[in-house]
Amino acid sequence: MFRSFFTAVVFGTALAATAVSAEIELKFATDSGDRDSPSGIALANWANAVKEGSNGEIDVKIFYQNELGGQLEVFDLFVAGEVDAMISWPSTSYDKRIGILNTPYMVTSWEEALDAYKPGGWANGVLNTVFNDIGLKYFGAWPEGFSGVATRGSYATDVAAAANIKVRTPPLFPFPQILESMGYQSAAIDWGEVYTSIQTGVVDGDAGNVIYWDYEYFRDVLDYYVRTKHTFVTGNLLVNLETYEDLTDEHKRLIEDAAVAVMETRFKAARDEDQHYVDQWVQSGKEYLELTDEQLAPIAQKVRAEVWPQMEPDVGKEIMDLIRAQVN
Known part of the structure; x- marks a missing residue:
């Protein structure tokens, strides 16, 4: 009898833990790159850092290029909140102001680019103004390099x-x-x-x-x-704004800190790859x-x-x- 009761308690506790861990599920996606590509690896690193840093409170699902549809289809899902976070090369079809990413000679050195695109940087602020209007938050650049x-x-x-x-x-x-x-x-x-x-x-x-x-x-x-x-050719680290606002302050910091870490790692890796x-x-x-x-x-x-x-x-x-x- 005691053993049956103990087993039931343990099993019930496990179910409760599973429920807690599954309470928040975030979908991470990229529109460019399979799981073995640099962008795919970076996406997985970002998602897994969020999962591990949440102590089991956030679960993640990761989707690579074409797994949820084409580039525009995935961005549709992102804006609609069906995808929560992306490394994306977005189309200007949602907002022509996204075209500022293609502004010629906006930056001309890697140091200048990092200062501009990181949180608190002037380009980061401008891009957040644009992306906020379509329901997204911009964390920073995921650079390829200079053309x-x-x-x-x-x-x-x-x-x-x-x-x-x-x-x-x-x-x-x-x-x-x-x-x-x-x-x-x-x-x-x-x-x-x-x-x-x-x-x-x-x-x-x-x-x-x-x-x-x-x-x-x-x-x-x-x-x-x-x-x-x-x-300056770059992808973008973005999160759905509604998803972000629904998170606790602790989880918001976790997602942003993980995104910034991915960005900083990529700035160095991109320079090395380019060379x-x-x-x-x-x-x-x-x-x-x-x-x-x-x-x-x-x-x-x-x-x-x-x-x-x-x-x-x-x-x-x-x-x-x-x-x-x-x-x-």
Whole structure:
């Protein structure tokens, strides 16, 4: 009798503990990267840090690229609260102001980028203004790095030399406008057509990526990579605002602290990865050129003067003025 009673108590206690642990369940997702990719690993690290740090009070489910649908479908679920946290490369379809992520020459060094995008940084504040309006909270950047121009046959380190070079850009505003302001001829081409477009001479190169993508996918048809730094390519650490507001202060701090730790780890890892692919590029017989501050300054000044005003109708003058105040 005693044994039956004791067993019942233990079993009931276990059920109660399970109920407590399952009381909060958060869904973490990314729209880019499988479980073995850098973004997938970072997502799992963030989610598991939250789970372990909650002492069993929060359970997590993790979903990788395409497991909940395509990029736009997953973001729909995120905004609706069906997904709670993401490492995301969001579309501007929800709010054109998200396009500030593509602002050219907003930052030009890794140190500057970390200061701007971390909690308390000026870009972090601006991005929270935008994301809060669609029901999301922004924690920080998950960077890939600074973009460049990869070409075959010839290259440019100034506006004049770029005039006879035609490069592919992503088919999104303001990428064609950025490269044209830098002096290049541009052609907006989808990702799947880039290799063939370079191979057949439709364009002379690619101007939409960090060096990893040009090395990994197009190096057979490219000769040069010039680090122009025209955009800082980054994913974003985000949480659904309603989910966040429903949490205790302790759990809020846990999710934010874990996100910031992931961001800081990624800033170092991204720099190391980038240097690795620079080394690989050179070892494969290609030429890599890093613009000096003196070479970069007139290009950045020209692009800011010409492209930033074109962004105002989508992003808003107030936000662009905030960016100007920080950069100038």
